[in-house]
Amino acid sequence: MAERTPWSLSGALRGMFQRPTITEDTWDDLETALVGADFGPDVTEAVIDELRANVERYRTTDPRDLQRMLRETIEERLSKYDTTLRLTERPAVVLVVGVNGVGKTTTIGKFARFLGTYGRSVVVGAADTFRAAAVDQLATWAERGGAQIVRPQQQGQDPASVAFQTVEFAKRTGTEIVIIDTAGRLHTKGGLMDELTKIRRVVEKQAPVSEVLLVLDATTGQNGLAQAQAFIEHAGVTGLVVTKLDGSAKGGFVLAVQEQTGIPIKLVGQGEGIGDLTGFTPHVFAQKLVG
């Protein structure tokens, strides 16, 4: 799927790197490309200032040098954090959170398969008891991903109790990894954010929570920052998952999210197929982005 569109800034940057020398137009183009990739006005300005200083220092006028510097800057910024998933506890409990429609349930299906290929046994918990047909959707993904599923016993059951029962199931059966799906919620809704805190607290009565993954949709703009801040506060996020990178959106805002919150990107989703999930490698990401 990913090869259908070259996900990168290369299109936006092509003209600029083909000019013989660096001119004011080059900087304008760079700004347009970075803003267009959702880096946001602040990061864009910071990156450009840094690059301008470098260009000055190394006295270069070659756009290819600039391209290399851009790649390095982005890679350096992205690799400040440890992207390893911590799943050593048994069971290792993973909570998946995020706003509506970002790809939580899909990610869980793909993640289950991902873990399965490493020989791990997985159970998913259908703690989205709110949205219509969410449980069935997760069940379909669990089947595709080769995971077991714990469903609510009745419609609209308290999500925290479903999460609790899932962990209980894992302990009873010796299942290694627990992934809890939660209902999408806008980060501005206090009551719903408190619900997440409660799910976490209830799970912790049984087992420590190994990872809380916040799913961010690459098409999101600057609001992604507000989302991240709220979910970190209420759910103790430990890692970011960026989805829908198979589209034309670049997801530049995650850089700002990482920098402002110190929470690393851990997984990347690039399609609706069961295999469209990978770990996050800053080098590859920067290479693909800048070319």
Place this chain on the structure above:
Amino acid sequence: MATFGNLSDRLADTFKNLRKKGSLSASDVDGTVREIRRALLEADVAFEVVKDFTSRVRERALGDEVNKALNPAQQVVQIVNEELVGILGGQQRRLEFAKTPPTVIMLAGLQGAGKTTLAGKLAKWLAKDGHTPLLVAADLQRPNAVTQLSVVAEQAGVAVFAPEPGNGVGNPVKVAKDGVAYARSRQYDTVIVDTAGRLGVDAELMKQAANIRKAVDPDEVLFVIDAMIGQDAVNTAKAFQDGVDFTGVVLSKLDGDARGGAALSVASVTGRPIIFASTGEGLDDFEPFHPDRMASRILDLGDILTLIEQAQQAFDEEEARKVAEKFATDSFTLEDFLKQMQQLRNMGSIKKMIGMLPGAGAMREQLDSFDEREIVRTEAIIQSMTPAERRNAKLLNGSRRLRIARGAGTTVTEVNQLVQRFEQAAKMMKTVARGGVPQMPGMGPIPGAHGGASRKQAAKSKKKSGSRSGNPAKRAAENSGAATSGAAVPAGSGFGLGLGGGAARSVDAPSEDELAALQKFLGRG
């Protein structure tokens, strides 16, 4: 984006040094335009649209209309607002219905935009309006989208056509086509076709969407887009316009805190009107789109009052501080009341000023019926009082009132009304000046009357007082509760203007933001 402060604050800074100036220099305008540019980018308005927009604002701001304006800074803000509303469509557009039913409405958009939920909302809304909608399950891609649509249909109390199980099984073009035929034979008067989410760059799936469109020949194709989307809104909107050529736009998830700059991008790049706003997970969280509210939301102009009144030269800060003190200490007199009114008249543009407040439509109407002559009458009455009477309204007994009425060439009733208004205003302002929110019996809040500002406010107050219940079933109730949780606040202008007597009672209550601005004005902010 609290970290950056909002545009109003930053513009207020930019404007500070303009207050004593009569006209704007090119560099004043550039500074302002830079701030606007930044705010638009933070609101995720597409860069190309931002560039275009700011150059137009710059041009107009340097033009004649601003230099001749009473208050150039204020005029610039007005220009920005006008341009925004202009792009967003100026007027609301309604759904087009077919001359011979069924009316066919097709939904299209990215994955996770909110199409399926919207299908339910639209159906419920139409049903309430006496229509008989049929939902057609043509998203055969996403796991259990068909089940989801069926559940939503049941919740909305409408029929669903779902012949295929989905999860990759079935032909969506055929389902859509059969759905319309089914509606025709069963006399459903509207058909809503839910389709799978797809990426703009997915040529194959875009083609499929185009084929669905061809097969059902819809009266409306609604492009559903998430209010939180970033710069990609433009690529996506263009791809859908080329692919299926939508007729209208629905902005979803507006209940969050995204500024929703995408609305501006999509409207300006495609020229298609935004018809609806989707504002929550409940099936009733759905409303016609209001361009003016969106304009102030994008620029976060909810507290524009602060800005204007800071830029406003008619009010002297020192004077305002003194008045505030008087309010707080109960020594506000009829003399002060008169002075204030005269100041208001000096401003000349109160109508315009209030007209710029987000969502002030209702207030604007009241203002239109407000008569400047009322100030003249008030002046006459107060001037017919003795200095002692002006300083102490309690002296005004029946015979004094009669004397005053005669002196002012009016009736005792009018004098009574004025005194009453004055007392009310003094009491109200005292509360406000002391930091409280005055209560006015019989003046309930008007839900949703303030657009962006009130939504923000509802979210805020919900954070504080929202139900702690973990029961998701209560969600819908919570959501609708939030809309009415705005503070009850007094009607009319806080300056004690009568605004034509009783009519003032039905004026919108000012929002928290406006009250805050008022407090700031009163020197306590």
